[in-house]
Amino acid sequence: MTSRRVTIADVARRAGVSTAAVSKVVRGAYGVSAEMQTKVTQAIDELGYRPHAAARALRGRTYTLGVMLSDTRNPFFPDIIEGVTGRLGDTEYQVLLGPGGIEPKTQARMTDAMIDRSMDGLILISPVMTDAELTAIATAIPVVVVGRHGGAAAYDAVVDDDVMGAGLVVDHLVGLGHTRIAHITHLERARAQGLPHTVRAEGYRQAMRAHGLADDVLATSFTEEGGYEGARELLARDDRPTAIFAGADIAALGVLRAADEAGLSVPEDLSVAGYDNIGIASLKRISLTSVDQDGHVIGATAAQLLVERIEGRSRSVTSSVSPTLIVRGTTGPPRR
Amino acid sequence: MTSRRVTIADVARRAGVSTAAVSKVVRGAYGVSAEMQTKVTQAIDELGYRPHAAARALRGRTYTLGVMLSDTRNPFFPDIIEGVTGRLGDTEYQVLLGPGGIEPKTQARMTDAMIDRSMDGLILISPVMTDAELTAIATAIPVVVVGRHGGAAAYDAVVDDDVMGAGLVVDHLVGLGHTRIAHITHLERARAQGLPHTVRAEGYRQAMRAHGLADDVLATSFTEEGGYEGARELLARDDRPTAIFAGADIAALGVLRAADEAGLSVPEDLSVAGYDNIGIASLKRISLTSVDQDGHVIGATAAQLLVERIEGRSRSVTSSVSPTLIVRGTTGPPRR
DNA sequence: AGTGCTGTGTAGAACGTTCTCCATTGGTAG
DNA sequence: CTACCAATGGAGAACGTTCTACACAGCACT
Numbered sequence: 057m058t059s060r061r062v063t064i065a066d067v068a069r070r071a072g073v074s075t076a077a078v079s080k081v082v083r084g085a086y087g088v089s090a091e092m093q094t095k096v097t098q099a100i101d102e103l104g105y106r107p108h109a110a111a112r113a114l115r116g117r118t119y120t121l122g123v124m125l126s127d128t129r130n131p132f133f134p135d136i137i138e139g140v141t142g143r144l145g146d147t148e149y150q151v152l153l154g155p156g157g158i159e160p161k162t163q164a165r166m167t168d169a170m171i172d173r174s175m176d177g178l179i180l181i182s183p184v185m186t187d188a189e190l191t192a193i194a195t196a197i198p199v200v201v202v203g204r205h206g207g208a209a210a211y212d213a214v215v216d217d218d219v220m221g222a223g224l225v226v227d228h229l230v231g232l233g234h235t236r237i238a239h240i241t242h243l244e245r246a247r248a249q250g251l252p253h254t255v256r257a258e259g260y261r262q263a264m265r266a267h268g269l270a271d272d273v274l275a276t277s278f279t280e281e282g283g284y285e286g287a288r289e290l291l292a293r294d295d296r297p298t299a300i301f302a303g304a305d306i307a308a309l310g311v312l313r314a315a316d317e318a319g320l321s322v323p324e325d326l327s328v329a330g331y332d333n334i335g336i337a338s339l340k341r342i343s344l345t346s347v348d349q350d351g352h353v354i355g356a357t358a359a360q361l362l363v364e365r366i367e368g369r370s371r372s373v374t375s376s377v378s379p380t381l382i383v384r385g386t387t388g389p390p391r392r
Numbered sequence: 393m394t395s396r397r398v399t400i401a402d403v404a405r406r407a408g409v410s411t412a413a414v415s416k417v418v419r420g421a422y423g424v425s426a427e428m429q430t431k432v433t434q435a436i437d438e439l440g441y442r443p444h445a446a447a448r449a450l451r452g453r454t455y456t457l458g459v460m461l462s463d464t465r466n467p468f469f470p471d472i473i474e475g476v477t478g479r480l481g482d483t484e485y486q487v488l489l490g491p492g493g494i495e496p497k498t499q500a501r502m503t504d505a506m507i508d509r510s511m512d513g514l515i516l517i518s519p520v521m522t523d524a525e526l527t528a529i530a531t532a533i534p535v536v537v538v539g540r541h542g543g544a545a546a547y548d549a550v551v552d553d554d555v556m557g558a559g560l561v562v563d564h565l566v567g568l569g570h571t572r573i574a575h576i577t578h579l580e581r582a583r584a585q586g587l588p589h590t591v592r593a594e595g596y597r598q599a600m601r602a603h604g605l606a607d608d609v610l611a612t613s614f615t616e617e618g619g620y621e622g623a624r625e626l627l628a629r630d631d632r633p634t635a636i637f638a639g640a641d642i643a644a645l646g647v648l649r650a651a652d653e654a655g656l657s658v659p660e661d662l663s664v665a666g667y668d669n670i671g672i673a674s675l676k677r678i679s680l681t682s683v684d685q686d687g688h689v690i691g692a693t694a695a696q697l698l699v700e701r702i703e704g705r706s707r708s709v710t711s712s713v714s715p716t717l718i719v720r721g722t723t724g725p726p727r728r
Numbered sequence: 729a730g731t732g733c734t735g736t737g738t739a740g741a742a743c744g745t746t747c748t749c750c751a752t753t754g755g756t757a758g
Numbered sequence: 759c760t761a762c763c764a765a766t767g768g769a770g771a772a773c774g775t776t777c778t779a780c781a782c783a784g785c786a787c788t
Contacts, residue, residue: 063744074768079746087766109509110454111744113446114773120509122488128470129671137464137491150505152458153489155473169486173445173456173509280675313677335465336672339616341649399774410738415776423736447774450743 062105071099082107113174119148121362122170123179124156126163131305131334132351136181136202139355149176149363160184167193177362198365200358205250207374212361214354214375218252221347221379222259222301223266225329228345228381229299230267232389234327237264238272238297240286240307253278256303256331278303283310291318291326298327298390305330305337305346312342312386323388333382343385353377398441407435418443449510455484457698458506459515460492462499467641467670468687472517472538475691485512485699496520503529513698518588534701536694541586543710548697550690550711554588557683557715558595558637559602561665564681564717565635566603568725570663573600574608574633576622576643589614592639592667614639619646627654627662634662634726641666641673641682648678648722659724669718679721689713 064082068075073096080088081096099105109118123140125133141151154170156163163183170178177198183190187208193199194210207213222239229237239260242253257273264271274290276282283302290297291314302308308330312322320326330337333348357375364373400418404411409432416424417432435441445454459476461469477487490506492499499519506514513534519526523544529535530546543549558575565573575596578589593609600607610626612618619638626633627650638644644666648658656662666673669684693711700709 061744065744075745076747076768076770077766080767083746085747089766092767106504106508108744109505110446110449111773112746114450114744114775115746117746118446118509128473134464141491141493150502150509151491152509153491155477155487155489157477166486168442169445172442173454173486173488284676309672309675309677313675316677336645339645339649340620341645341652397774401774411775412738412740412777413736416737419776421777425736428736444774447743448776450745450774451776453776 061108062103063108064105066103067096067099067105070103071095117176118174120150120152120173120175121177121179121359122152122154122173122175124154124163124166124170124181124183126156126180126182126184127158128155130182132332132349133181135349135351136355136358139352139357140179140359141355142352143356143359144363147363156183158184160189164189171197177366179358179362198362200362200365202354202358203252205252205255207372209372212358212365212373212375214358214361214377216252216349216354217376217378218255219259219262221331221349221381222256223263224347224379224381225301225331225345226260226263226267228383229301229327229329229387230269232299232327232387234299234390235269236272236295236297237269237299237301238274238290240283240290240300240302240311241273241275242278242282242303243275253303260301272297276307278307280306280310280313283307284314285310287311287314288318291315291320298325299329299387300326301329303331305332305334305344308344308346308386309336309342312344322386324391327387327390329387337382337384345384345387346382347379348382349379350377397444398439399444400441402439403432403435403441406439407431453512454510455486456509456511457485457487457513457515457695458490458509458511459487460490460499460502460506460517460519462492462518462520463494464491466518468668468685469517471685471687472691472694475688475693476515476695477691478688479692479695480699483699492519494520496525500525507533513702515694515698534698536698536701538690538694539588541588541591543708545708548694548701548709548711550694550697550713552588552685552690553712553714554591555595555598557667557685557717558592559599560683560715560717561637561667561681562596562599562603564719565637565663565665565723566605568635568663568723570635570726571605572608572631572633573605573635573637574610574626576619576626576636576638576647577609577611578614578618578639579611589639596637608633612643614643616642616646616649619643620650621646623647623650624654627651627656635665635723636662637665637667639667641668641670641680644680644682644722645672645678648680658722660727663723663726665723673718673720681720681723682718683715684718685715686713 064075064078068078078096154166156166179200182203191210199211201211201213205215241257261271274286276286300311302311308328311328315322315326330344330346333346336342337344337346354377400411400414404414414432490502492502515536518539527546535547537547537549541551577593597607610622612622636647638647644664647664651658651662666680666682669682672678673680673682690713
């Protein structure tokens with residue numbers, strides 16, 4: 057039951073060398089002869105030794121990276137995490153996720169906890185906290201922030217190019233012949249700026265302007281209900297739009313329901329596009345045209361930047377990942 | 393930049409006592425006078441001291457519980473995690489999640505990593521490993537296994553009562569007047585037994601038998617495509633079923649698509665039910681009747697059992713959580 | 729006055745690593 | 759032969775806690 061852990065001292069005894077020597081071999085440090093190398097490695101294998109992270113933490117690295125998740129339900133977390141672990145798969149680093157909750161307070165508690173557990177670095181996904189708080193954390197530990205536009209000097213950032221993503225949708229719809237294209241966005245309540253939906257709406261406006269078209273933004277919320285309500289309002293108008301671009305797929309699903317109820321067929325009477333390319337968007341029965349963020353790349357980039365930071369880079373980097381448009385069945389030429 | 397961490401020694405100096413005394417206060421140990429208590433607490437507050445988990449780990453507890461996730465995409469992970477963190481919210485324990493991947497090898501690597509980081513206990517969600525491996529882990533550290541039927545002596549287990557869940561669906565459909573009810577299950581490839589789909593299929597068979605009806609199980613896979621293929625085969629039969637019970641919601645979505653394509657209206661021509669009550673099942677446009685596992689309760693129970701284990705219980709416990717049936721728009725009386 | 733509690737505080741040894749010296753060896757240049 | 763250097767291995771002090779053992783005081787009994 058209580059089989060004591062194999063320690064570095066056990067290995068040293070077995071190999072007939074000092075613990076310092078074993079430590080050197082384990083860390084791949086300089087000053088080890090080939091003979092020593094093989095002797096120690098063999099002893100390690102025989103005993104099944106694994107370094108004790110907590111003991112390591114007291115001196116140097118712990119080889120643990122933390123990823124704080126703000127909302128576990130967010131549909132592209134799995135992709136981001138896969139990207140992170142994928143990029144780190146062949147390194148010695150281990151990834152642990154911390155469910156931070158939606159509240160600033162619980163998120164702070166989680167980041168504190170991760171720092172207390174002496175992680176080597178942190179990836180914060182869509183953190184809900186002020187820039188000052190972020191900077192404070194970043195002075196204690198290397199940090200990469202994902203999903204907030206406008207990074208700061210103290211930490212690195214990875215963002216989806218939401219302006220470009222919105223542009224892709226508008227270009228696509230204009231290319232199909234649409235001119236009355238409405239956008240449904242999320243109603244801003246928090247004071248935080250640089251949030252994705254704001255940037256997406258701005259990208260939509262820019263793209264419409266570039267095509268010489270009038271923009272038409274309606275703010276409800278990024279929920280199925282929000283999309284439904286927004287679409288009902290838009291479709292009740294005299295010159296109703298021929299296309300609706302929802303800032304999030306979940307809202308686009310609501311738009312589809314509203315179109316259904318109004319007896320409009322998609323895409324003949326109404327084209328619908330979303331953002332995020334969540335899993336069900338690809339189901340044949342839904343087949344929603346959407347912007348894909350490539351969470352893999354975002355996660356992999358974040359991991360890459362974090363490791364670089366840990367290993368010494370001090371200059372701050374902001375990396376922008378280009379989204380792609382996935383055209384499916386909900387968009388087509390307008391009926392004329 | 394490198395503001396040294398506040399340690400127990402700093403607090404001791406500030407309060408004019410020994411580090412041992414501070415430690416006692418922090419841990420709420422016996423043998424502390426009221427005066428000492430206030431003096432130390434004040435010093436802690438003034439300095440903003442937080443215990444260093446790694447240093448703690450070298451001696452006793454680390455107050456960290458690990459949750460190994462096998463498949464991050466699993467739709468009810470968020471609920472389970474909320475249940476776990478909710479139950480632990482007012483304790484000193486922190487929860488960290490480990491993405492273990494689907495491979496036995498990566499899962500083993502993750503559990504090792506969690507043990508190396510001296511976590512106090514582990515919750516393993518649908519682990520893919522042999523009972524022997526599980527037992528081996530459980531001798532090194534307290535373990536609660538979630539989502540595998542048939543626990544062992546070395547660890548606790550929390551399972552959804554899948555037999556009951558399947559029974560609820562069958563009872564519901566029979567109550568509506570159905571007699572030809574088919575079940576789509578997942579094709580077994582791995583050698584692991586006690587997997588949810590097996591148990592659900594068995595529960596379906598039992599319930600059908602109890603009603604004196606013939607069972608009809610088709611094994612494809614728990615994917616949208618699997619549900620689609622299964623339904624196509626079932627609906628092509630001479631005496632096609634009037635109801636299909638898919639062992640997972642994602643498969644039920646495929647069934648709905650097949651019904652669509654076959655020109656059958658749901659629920660008039662075909663009733664469809666799923667299992668898991670994933671998020672989109674509640675969208676009005678889908679409105680899928682499904683069995684809800686109540687991940688909250690499962691997570692909370694697992695957390696509870698784990699803490700009990702850590703704090704001394706040695707007798708093994710298996711807890712079964714009752715699912716509920718959520719009746720929505722895809723089930724109704726058969727057209728006759 | 730001596731004995732034995734009880735209640736409170738402290739000293740100091742762990743815990744398993746890392747890492748900075750320092751010692752030793754052997755080789756090479758002068 | 760001496761002096762110096764490079765390469766290698768080891769001693770031992772950290773790191774920040776916990777916890778056992780003990781010291782001391784005060785008190786109640788003999």
